[in-house]
Amino acid sequence: AACTSATAFPARTIDCARGPAPKQDRSIRTKALVLRAAAELFAARGFRHTSVKDVADRVEMTKGAVYFHYPSKESLAVAVVEHHYARWPELLEEIREEGLAPLDTAAEMLNRAAVAFRDDVVVQAGARLQLERPEIDATLPTPYVDWTELLTGLLTAARDEGRLREGVEPAAAARSLVAGFFGMQHISDVLEHRADIVERWREVGGLMFFALRA
Numbered sequence: 423a424a425c426t427s428a429t430a431f432p433a434r435t436i437d438c439a440r441g442p443a444p445k446q447d448r449s450i451r452t453k454a455l456v457l458r459a460a461a462e463l464f465a466a467r468g469f470r471h472t473s474v475k476d477v478a479d480r481v482e483m484t485k486g487a488v489y490f491h492y493p494s495k496e497s498l499a500v501a502v503v504e505h506h507y508a509r510w511p512e513l514l515e516e517i518r519e520e521g522l523a524p525l526d527t528a529a530e531m532l533n534r535a536a537v538a539f540r541d542d543v544v545v546q547a548g549a550r551l552q553l554e555r556p557e558i559d560a561t562l563p564t565p566y567v568d569w570t571e572l573l574t575g576l577l578t579a580a581r582d583e584g585r586l587r588e589g590v591e592p593a594a595a596a597r598s599l600v601a602g603f604f605g606m607q608h609i610s611d612v613l614e615h616r617a618d619i620v621e622r623w624r625e626v627g628g629l630m631f632f633a634l635r636a
């Protein structure tokens with residue numbers, strides 16, 4: 423019987439008996455493989471020293487096949503950075519299910535972000551590409567602002583519950599957390615390729631949340 427796949431975008435009618443149209447799903451899978459290969463190369467070598475040919479070779483495709491999915495190296499960089507930022511709302515949804523108090527939700531978000539910066543090559547590549555913005559002729563998402571907004575919301579909720587230290591202003595505290603995390607992950611990356619980022623965040627984040635809690 424024909425039915426509409428609830429997970430596909432754009433929604434399409436597929437024959438549930440036969441399953442999704444293999445061609446489209448193959449294309450989605452190929453696009454994801456190309457993106458991951460680009461992230462691995464951008465994270466390791468940076469934007470300038472990565473070519474579309476390098477990406478194509480890594481997934482054993484022709485340059486033309488890569489260009490079918492991503493028309494330029496810049497569009498690959500934009501996609502990697504967009505996928506970097508897409509991680510955080512997903513993470514917030516996961517953590518919200520734990521029903522933690524707002525300040526603990528904020529702390530857990532950043533603790534899990536530290537793990538993602540250590541383990542997730544798309545997150546690592548997005549961070550490196552943001553540093554290389556001046557060399558990338560494309561409109562990349564503005565860095566830091568989404569985290570600042572997310573943390574401001576959580577710290578405002580904490581203040582309204584009387585769980586934020588007296589006199590702490592939520593937006594200013596959110597900017598401080600973002601600055602602290604950004605600097606910490608950069609130092610860990612430069613000195614240890616982020617191998618010690620979880621321990622370093624335990625130090626920096628531990629002190630900051632000690633200062634923030636009522």
Ligand SMILES: CCC[C@@H]1OCC(CO)=C1C(=O)O
Binds near residue numbers: 553601
């Ligand atoms: C959570 C701190 C901010 C975060 O750290 C690295 C980085 C990459 O640009 C970030 C961002 O743009 O939000």
